[in-house]
Amino acid sequence: MGERLRDKVAIVTGASRGIGAAIAANMAQEGAKVVLVSRKIEGLQTVAAEIRGNGGEATPLACHVGHPDQREDMLDQALNAYGRVDILVNNAATNPHFGPMLSIDGGAWDKTFEVNVKGYFGMIRLVAGHLQERKAKGSIVNIASVAGLMAAPMQGVYGMTKAAVISMTKTLAMELGASGIRVNAIAPGLVETKFAQVLVDNDEIRSNIVNRTAAGRVGQPRDIAGGAVFLASDESDYLTGDVMVIDGGWTLG
Numbered sequence: 001m002g003e004r005l006r007d008k009v010a011i012v013t014g015a016s017r018g019i020g021a022a023i024a025a026n027m028a029q030e031g032a033k034v035v036l037v038s039r040k041i042e043g044l045q046t047v048a049a050e051i052r053g054n055g056g057e058a059t060p061l062a063c064h065v066g067h068p069d070q071r072e073d074m075l076d077q078a079l080n081a082y083g084r085v086d087i088l089v090n091n092a093a094t095n096p097h098f099g100p101m102l103s104i105d106g107g108a109w110d111k112t113f114e115v116n117v118k119g120y121f122g123m124i125r126l127v128a129g130h131l132q133e134r135k136a137k138g139s140i141v142n143i144a145s146v147a148g149l150m151a152a153p154m155q156g157v158y159g160m161t162k163a164a165v166i167s168m169t170k171t172l173a174m175e176l177g178a179s180g181i182r183v184n185a186i187a188p189g190l191v192e193t194k195f196a197q198v199l200v201d202n203d204e205i206r207s208n209i210v211n212r213t214a215a216g217r218v219g220q221p222r223d224i225a226g227g228a229v230f231l232a233s234d235e236s237d238y239l240t241g242d243v244m245v246i247d248g249g250w251t252l253g
């Protein structure tokens with residue numbers, strides 16, 4: 001066990017699989033007590049058991065991050081479990097539409113913004129309010145995407161929400177800096193998860209992406225987790241408003 005997050009309490013949303021599960025496991029390995037959040041409790045319980053099996057501490061809590069009442073209940077339960085929260089990783093996001101931007105229907109548009117923008121913002125408002133009440137320092141890590149930095153054909157509205165996350169990160173980093181709350185983002189490139197299955201399983205799309213990636217491969221969830229631990233830890237105490245691009249060099253051109 002490492003000690004880079006010793007005694008810290010972290011909420012990680014979307015922690016039942018993929019990037020969120022890897023971040024939660026790494027944070028627990030570094031000594032954080034981790035609150036695991038997603039809609040379905042079963043996957044969270046499996047991740048919690050793995051973390052505990054490795055000597056870590058984790059509490060699974062079911063919550064749809066797009067629903068304000070569920071967010072509030074979840075924070076109350078996290079505070080009941082651990083007494084405080086120091087770190088928030090906003091990672092749970094959705095992309096219900098894969099196709100040309102103008103072909104998206106109203107329901108998919110609303111759902112994408114409800115989870116990816118209102119969900120992230122609502123979580124930050126709750127956790128920042130808690131930190132300010134305690135007069136405590138804190139770190140917020142927003143998982144954005146390279147789709148928020150570049151054109152995102154076939155994922156256009158999702159890309160808009162990720163651009164909004166980057167904008168939210170920069171403004172809140174300025175507005176919360178005086179309170180000692182840092183806000184940073186990570187923009188992953190393609191990472192092999194259930195979320196990205198439609199891209200990873202398509203041979204043509206996958207090889208186009210790999211050919212353009214300096215690292216010559218698709219990313220894995222563990223490739224993102226180290227960056228999140230760094231941004232959450234005191235090692236990055238003078239870093240705020242940053243967008244850490246972890247894409248194997250895909251955005252280099």
Ligand SMILES: NC(=O)c1ccc[n+]([C@@H]2O[C@H](COP(=O)([O-])OP(=O)(O)OC[C@H]3O[C@@H](n4cnc5c(N)ncnc54)[C@H](OP(=O)(O)O)[C@@H]3O)[C@@H](O)[C@H]2O)c1
Pocket residue numbers: 013014015016017018019020037038039040041043063064065066090091092093094115143144145146187188189190191192193194195196
């Ligand atoms: N994979 C990539 O290539 C890639 C690239 C760039 C950025 N990202 C970003 O990385 C993050 C994680 O993606 P991933 O690839 O790890 O996805 P994933 O494997 O599909 O995992 C998504 C997680 O989010 C949870 N979730 C989904 N909707 C939720 C909601 N409304 N409320 C609470 N939890 C919810 C899911 O659990 P439940 O089903 O139990 O809710 C699951 O734990 C996202 O922000 C995504 O935009 C991914």
